[in-house]
Amino acid sequence: xxxxxxxxxLLFFHYLWISLRFSYSLRHRLxxxxxxFITQLIFVPLVLGLAAQLYLSFVIAAxxxxxxxLLLIVFLxxxxxxxxxxxxxxxxxxxxxxxxxxFFFFENFxxxxxxxxxxxxxxxxxxxxxxxxxxxxxxxxxQIYESILQHRWLMLPxxxxxxxxxxxxxxxxxxxxxxxxxxxxxxxxxxxxxxLFGVCVLYALGRELKLTARTSVFIxxxxxxxxxxxxxxxxxxxxxxxxxLFLFAVYFAVSFYKTNSRYDLYNAAMAIGLLVGTKxxxxxxxxxxxxxxxxxxRKMSRIHLGCYIAVIVLLGGYWYLRNWVMLxxxxxxxxxxxxxxxxxxNSISECVSTFGEKCRQLFFADIGIGTFNGGMGLVxxxxxxxxxxxxxxxxxxxxxxxQKFSLYLxxxxxxxxxxLFFVRLDQLLFDVRYIIFIIPIVFLALGKxxxxxxxxxxxxxxxxxxxxxLLSVTSLSINIWPRYDCGEALFDRHNHRFISExxxxxxxxxxxxxxxxxxxxxxxxxxxxxxxxxxMASDIGNFWVTHMYGRRLQxxxxxxxxxxxxxxxxxxxxxxxxxxxxxxxxxKILPEQMMSDQEYALLMQSETMMFFVKKARLEKTFxxx
Numbered sequence: 001x002x003x004x005x006x007x008x009x010l011l012f013f014h015y016l017w018i019s020l021r022f023s024y025s026l027r028h029r030l031x032x033x034x035x036x037f038i039t040q041l042i043f044v045p046l047v048l049g050l051a052a053q054l055y056l057s058f059v060i061a062a063x064x065x066x067x068x069x070l071l072l073i074v075f076l077x078x079x080x081x082x083x084x085x086x087x088x089x090x091x092x093x094x095x096x097x098x099x100x101x102x103f104f105f106f107e108n109f110x111x112x113x114x115x116x117x118x119x120x121x122x123x124x125x126x127x128x129x130x131x132x133x134x135x136x137x138x139x140x141x142x143q144i145y146e147s148i149l150q151h152r153w154l155m156l157p158x159x160x161x162x163x164x165x166x167x168x169x170x171x172x173x174x175x176x177x178x179x180x181x182x183x184x185x186x187x188x189x190x191x192x193x194x195x196l197f198g199v200c201v202l203y204a205l206g207r208e209l210k211l212t213a214r215t216s217v218f219i220x221x222x223x224x225x226x227x228x229x230x231x232x233x234x235x236x237x238x239x240x241x242x243x244x245l246f247l248f249a250v251y252f253a254v255s256f257y258k259t260n261s262r263y264d265l266y267n268a269a270m271a272i273g274l275l276v277g278t279k280x281x282x283x284x285x286x287x288x289x290x291x292x293x294x295x296x297x298r299k300m301s302r303i304h305l306g307c308y309i310a311v312i313v314l315l316g317g318y319w320y321l322r323n324w325v326m327l328x329x330x331x332x333x334x335x336x337x338x339x340x341x342x343x344x345x346n347s348i349s350e351c352v353s354t355f356g357e358k359c360r361q362l363f364f365a366d367i368g369i370g371t372f373n374g375g376m377g378l379v380x381x382x383x384x385x386x387x388x389x390x391x392x393x394x395x396x397x398x399x400x401x402x403q404k405f406s407l408y409l410x411x412x413x414x415x416x417x418x419x420l421f422f423v424r425l426d427q428l429l430f431d432v433r434y435i436i437f438i439i440p441i442v443f444l445a446l447g448k449x450x451x452x453x454x455x456x457x458x459x460x461x462x463x464x465x466x467x468x469x470l471l472s473v474t475s476l477s478i479n480i481w482p483r484y485d486c487g488e489a490l491f492d493r494h495n496h497r498f499i500s501e502x503x504x505x506x507x508x509x510x511x512x513x514x515x516x517x518x519x520x521x522x523x524x525x526x527x528x529x530x531x532x533x534x535x536m537a538s539d540i541g542n543f544w545v546t547h548m549y550g551r552r553l554q555x556x557x558x559x560x561x562x563x564x565x566x567x568x569x570x571x572x573x574x575x576x577x578x579x580x581x582x583x584x585x586x587x588k589i590l591p592e593q594m595m596s597d598q599e600y601a602l603l604m605q606s607e608t609m610m611f612f613v614k615k616a617r618l619e620k621t622f623x624x625x
Contacts, residue, residue: 003180005075006060011037013067016222019088020074022263026095027204028255032267035248037271040066042172042277043315049153056179071414085620102217107462111221111469118225118473119192121484122234126189128489130501130547132482133372136236137546139163143188144175145549146560148182155322156560160543160585162333167319169277170238170245183552185501191240192233198244199224202440205251208258208480209409211447218450218462219443225469226439227375228368228432235372238278243436245275246285250412250441257405260296260302268293269308273315280331281434286312288415291408354425362420367429371481374432376439377467383461384442387449388413410445413438500524501551518572518604518611519547522555525613531555531571532617535589539580548572559585571600571612 002159014033022029043063069563086566103112143156143164156164162223173194177186186309199220223229249271256264272289276283288298296307299537320330329335361367365379368374388410416438423431449582476484492498500523505516526532531554536545549555558568566587573591575582582590594600601618604611 003177003186006063006180010063010067013064013071016085017067017070017074019092020071020084020248024263026092027207028199031201031204031248031261032253034200035252035267035270036067036195038173038197038245038248039274040272041176042169045172045175046153046318049147049151053150054147054153054179055300059179076528099213101214105214107218107458107466108214108221108545110462110466111218112226114466114469114473115221115224118230118476121228121473121476121486122192123189124486124490125234125484126186126192128493128501129187129188130503130551131184131236131542132483133235133237135163137544139166139173140236140238141174141184141546141558142549142560143168144171144178145184145546146557147551148175148179148548149553149556150561155326157585158327158333160540160583161331165323165327165332167277167279167316169316169319170241170279173241174236176283178553184546184549185551188234188236189236190424191237193300194241194244195224195229195233196241198440199248201244201247201251202443205247205254205440206444206447208251208254209444209448211444211451215447215451216529218465219440219447222379222443222446222465222469223440225472226380227366227370227377227472227475228372228436229439230472230476231370231372231375231481232433232436234484237372237433239372239433239436242275242282243280243439245271245278246282246437247440249275249286249289250292250409253289253477254409255404256296257292257408258298262300265293265296265300265304265308266311269311269316273312273317276312276316277319279606280334284419285412285415286539290410291411320329350424351421355421357425358420358423358428361428362432368432370475370479372433373430373481376432377472379441379446379465380439383449383464384439384446387445391445391448409441413441463575472561492554500527502547504596505547514576514606514608515544515547518574518609521604522548522570523550525618526550526554527552529554530620532588532613533558533561534570534572535559535568535587536572536574537582537584537589538572538574539577540583541580542576543583543585558587562586567599567614569614569617571610573610576608576610 011033014036015029018029018032018036022032024032040063044066045054045059048062096255103109131141139161143154147153158165173190174187177190178184188374201222203213203216203220205215206219211219224233229240249268252264252268252271255261256268268289272286274515275287297308302306323332325329362376366375366381389404392414395410399407416435419434420428420431450458453461489498489501489504492503498558500517500520501579502520502523505519522534524533527550531550533556535558536543536548538544544550545557545559548557568589571589571594572581573594591610594610595602599614599616600612601615602610603613604617
């Protein structure tokens with residue numbers, strides 16, 4: 001409850017100072033407050049971490065101080081604060097009361113009901129199940145957890161995984177619940193909250209495009225209930241976070257295009273800066289967003305142009321500067337050359353030759369469906385994309401008649417598909433998630449089509465959409481990556497048999513079922529007690545340490561923390577690839593050494609794992625029990 005209240009007051013303070021300072025519409029002020037909230041959740045812990053002061057008390061104090069400082073400035077500038085607060089709260093209350101009427105339309109009531117069902121299901125999975133996706137366990141989370149335990153921002157060894165040098169703005173959002181609860185339990189819910197923010201921004205963007213509130217509500221919830229969004233909501237991937245940050249950037253870029261307001265300019269700069277600091281590929285999207293802003297930027301003074309660039313650099317540039325200084329390459333580990341970049345194709349000819357097959361797999365198979373990697377859904381492919389194509393072609397036709405803005409907006413979808421054009425065919429299954437950001441743009445086109453068609457067609461379109469999203473929600477029961485099957489965990493809770501979330505790793509991905517027993521035992525031995533200093537050696541492809549921290553982050557990883565000492569409390573060897581040798585990070589400890597060391601007991605052994613624990617620590621643990 002304290003966590004919810006803290007977040008509520010932070011958001012309310014931002015809403016308050018923005019409302020006192022600027023006389024924009026309620027939705028505009030709320031979207032701005034959400035953006036300020038996200039910005040401080042990313043920027044504050046980064047600054048504290050770089051200063052080696054990443055302690056919960058400092059994080060909370062800094063979070064509260066930011067909006068209070070902004071409110072103080074407003075109080076010093078204005079005299080009739082109490083009267084102003086009463087006026088805008090009263091006006092906003094009437095606006096909200098009028099907005100609620102939109103949910104009494106059948107289609108919006110139906111989609112809201114399905115949305116609430118999905119939220120309840122996913123929230124239950126977040127509460128009961130452990131972190132259970134691939135990249136989250138490999139690199140999105142370990143660096144966050146280690147930074148919390150060492151109270152400073154750090155970069156884990158690049159020889160283990162070069163991904164640790166990537167920009168980490170999105171991952172810093174995972175830090176907020178992790179450091180507040182000192183736990184992994186609620187970290188899976190971060191993308192869900194961002195998806196809710198995305199619903200708000202898409203609604204506001206629909207209103208900016210002159211859609212009715214009724215239609216804007218409908219398409220906003222369609223976005224949340226898209227299969228790939230639902231699958232990502234409970235995962236620790238960051239593609240959904242990126243999509244929502246992109247929506248923020250588009251919203252304020254569109255608003256700046258229309259108003260030339262400096263306020264919108266700096267909001268756009270904040271969103272773009274945060275976006276730049278998430279993935280290197282976002283640099284391409286940022287460039288495409290500038291087409292919205294060129295017209296207004298030309299009218300700005302040099303001071304405001306300089307401040308616009310400064311805000312972007314401040315919020316997104318640290319990672320590039322760090323890599324440039326430390327590694328000699330601002331976009332390490334990416335190198336631009338003949339071998340391609342990451343999962344990209346090696347040549348244009350390969351891209352062209354595989355283009356037809358990619359289209360077939362995307363449109364007819366909805367590749368990646370049932371995982372956090374993809375699955376845009378029936379509404380997207382069957383109605384959304386054709387709607388987008390209609391408006392894209394119209395915008396090309398009307399380009400010379402003052403309709404440049406429309407073309408700029410619809411072009412973002414084409415840019416998204418260009419990402420997949422350069423992806424290797426064998427990687428397409430895993431990379432559709434990179435273009436989640438095009439889903440809301442496509443649904444904006446669908447909203448415009450709905451309002452253009454005669455009312456006789458509305459019920460059919462709404463009905464098809466509602467059936468489709470209901471199928472998306474029910475398909476969570478068979479979702480593979482990550483799983484949302486909470487049956488066993490609910491049964492254990494009801495019968496008071498719940499001990500550790502790690503018992504349910506066997507319903508996770510890849511080889512987690514083979515690791516489950518060791519991590520389950522480690523967590524059971526240490527949760528609620530003095531944690532172990534744990535050492536691990538593994539074949540490099542499976543060097544996953546996330547669950548070794550324990551669900552309450554009670555354990556320390558000797559490999560990453562030299563201060564842990566030479567004699568760990570527990571040692572884990574895991575080898576799932578027989579052709580790969582053991583990979584060592586930090587001190588080199590061999591299985592043969594542990595077998596002959598009388599200080600340790602072999603607690604568990606299987607074909608793939610060995611788990612040693614210091615006998616003295618075992619005695620101490622069981623004595624306390």
